[in-house]
Amino acid sequence: MNRLSHSEENYLKEIFHLSGLTDKRVSTNSLASRLNSKASSITDMLQKLSDKKLVKYVKYKGCDLTKEGERIAIQIIRKHRLWETFLVSKLSFGWEEVHDVAEQLEHIDSAKLIDSLDRFLNYPKFDPHGDPIPDKDGNIVYRKSKIKLIDAAVNSRVEIVRVNEDSLALLKFLERHELTLGIELYVLEKFPFDDSLSIRIVGGSEINLSKKVTESIAVKFISKI
Amino acid sequence: MNRLSHSEENYLKEIFHLSGLTDKRVSTNSLASRLNSKASSITDMLQKLSDKKLVKYVKYKGCDLTKEGERIAIQIIRKHRLWETFLVSKLSFGWEEVHDVAEQLEHIDSAKLIDSLDRFLNYPKFDPHGDPIPDKDGNIVYRKSKIKLIDAAVNSRVEIVRVNEDSLALLKFLERHELTLGIELYVLEKFPFDDSLSIRIVGGSEINLSKKVTESIAVKFISKI
DNA sequence: TTAAATTTTTAGTCTAGTCTAAAAAAATGA
DNA sequence: TCATTTTTTTAGACTAGACTAAAAATTTAA
Incomplete structure (x- = not known):
């Protein structure tokens, strides 16, 4: 090809x-x-x-x-996510800064480069936003128990496992409220009139989140409260 | 701009x-x-x-x-050489493998990226071929005492400080004869009829090098022999 | 110094990727 | 169902960057 x-x-x-x-x-x-x-x-x-x-x-x-188109798409996503991981874990970028640079780096054409990078980073399974990194053969491990925060049950305790990286403004908002990967939350109450949701960060403060935000965060169920 | x-x-x-x-x-x-x-x-x-x-x-x-054109050119060269250094020192590439990938990486546009990479690599002064890496402000430290091997005096001992990276075939040739950066040589004899040169690697074997090769290697004078 | 050879520029084409405006197909809803 | 709206495609044009062939300028050499 x-x-x-x-x-x-x-x-x-x-x-x-x-x-x-x-x-x-x-x-x-x-x-x-x-x-x-x-x-x-x-x-x-x-x-x-x-x-x-x-x-x-x-x-x-x-x-x-097609099969071939998908294969190529997955390799590009692999490159994107490995570069993001490199930027955050080796070059101390913030998670909100990596997207634009990774959009450029993902087009670098060298199988040896990307495999070496993968090894250098110790074969990471997830990128800084919680998205799975496809392996060399294009296999992607989707996190099974992942649901959108907007769909999480009231009175449950959950952990943030992924945030949508598309919006810089959103990432900055999350950063400022300490809503980062691995953080645990209590889901307190849903407000149907505007689809907002109140949560409390475990050991932290209570925040009301808009639909836009809760749709862009994926969480893993931990326990009832 | x-x-x-x-x-x-x-x-x-x-x-x-x-x-x-x-x-x-x-x-x-x-x-x-x-x-x-x-x-x-x-x-x-x-x-x-x-x-x-x-x-x-x-x-x-x-x-x-122009001044501005030169400024930009130097920044591209800075990127190229930092990436080459990264590939060799962090990702274990051979010096003959890095050029093509660096040609792609040098066009990535992110000041933060390149400055972070510079710090990550500990502000290297020379790339894997011995070429100086311009600093953030575009200053280049040329090695003062550097001369082409073809111009080195017979009966001198010299150290390889730079090789021309343009030809992959040349780099492979040098690699195979252990003519790498930092290696020391005795300059034994010049043969004007074909401009070739005989050298002996310190502690190693004697080799006759063609004009093409001796023009592409820069050395530093160490001593008479 | 002038004719020939070489180098460089101009003129006109081509491809990739994009756009606007208009036409055509599909979806919607009274 | 059939008229209206929305979506999608076609037709034609533009830009960047490259090319070939021919013309013009410069350099070389007799």
């Missing part, structure tokens, strides 16, 4: 993310908004990726990845 | 290398051959870089860098 352009790689990665969320075909418009691009540009590229047999594309019906 | 494309950065870097060698204007053709490109493409790009005030370009008379 010939080397892909950065743009092609970004398309594959985004199709992977979007189809993983819904587990079905990815629409042209959803790709356009995620890639900050126009629908017409997406159509062009999908046709090109379809010719290369990396996506299955049906006119007016969206697309999804 | 707006972010430059990879291509623009490569032009600046190459102009810097070529003008450093001759310390005068760089011709269109010399750039074309170094960049594996055609003279007409070079002309186009030089006009563009000239508009951006990064090179001084005079039709039919070649070019050289």
